Amino acid sequence: MVTASVENGVASQNGQTFAQSAKVVFVLGGPGSGKGTQCASIVEQFAFTHLSAGDLLRAEISSGSENGLMIQNMIKEGKIVPSEVTVKLLQNAMERSGNDKFLIDGFPRNEENRAAFELVTGITPEFILFFDCPEEEMERRLLGRNQGRVDDNIETIKKTFQSFH
Numbered sequence: 001m002v003t004a005s006v007e008n009g010v011a012s013q014n015g016q017t018f019a020q021s022a023k024v025v026f027v028l029g030g031p032g033s034g035k036g037t038q039c040a041s042i043v044e045q046f047a048f049t050h051l052s053a054g055d056l057l058r059a060e061i062s063s064g065s066e067n068g069l070m071i072q073n074m075i076k077e078g079k080i081v082p083s084e085v086t087v088k089l090l091q092n093a094m095e096r097s098g099n100d101k102f103l104i105d106g107f108p109r110n111e112e113n114r115a116a117f118e119l120v121t122g123i124t125p126e127f128i129l130f131f132d133c134p135e136e137e138m139e140r141r142l143l144g145r146n147q148g149r150v151d152d153n154i155e156t157i158k159k160t161f162q163s164f165h
Ligand SMILES: Nc1ncnc2c1ncn2[C@@H]1O[C@H](COP(=O)(O)OP(=O)(O)OP(=O)(O)O)[C@@H](O)[C@H]1O
Pocket: 029, 030, 031, 032, 033, 034, 035, 036, 037, 038, 054, 106, 141, 142, 144, 145
């Protein structure tokens, strides 16, 4: 029998801590390479929860949190939001999900992000799924995405490509 509980903020399943039972796959690739699209297909077939770090940051802006303005400015400039902010959002989302299998989309953006994630959550990812896509195709897709994102404009796209390299 599978049992699950959350005590003192530490969820556990079958006597294992959340960190011990959690299976995490990092889904990486350039902006517009198709990470979100592929994650949506994967969760239809497999029992993973899809967590997009960018979506969590955008939700934080919409919530009117004290970090909202800082996050919005960083996204507009194609910069990387401080690890402690993003890792906390990911950790909260994982613990709230009721699941222990996660596709983490668009995170980590750098080595410091990765180290902070492992330090704070105690979770080591299983593997990385990487989408390789030519820059001109990513640019074409982002300019045609049409979802009202503040970063889907040519100035921000060029800056985001720089921070991706
Ligand atoms: N294989 C594909 N061929 C053509 N268009 C695609 C393909 N995959 C995704 N797209 C389209 O490209 C755009 C970007 O895709 P998606 O949002 O999945 O990328 P992403 O890597 O998650 O981007 P970001 O990191 O900016 O959030 C979307 O409009 C999507 O419909």
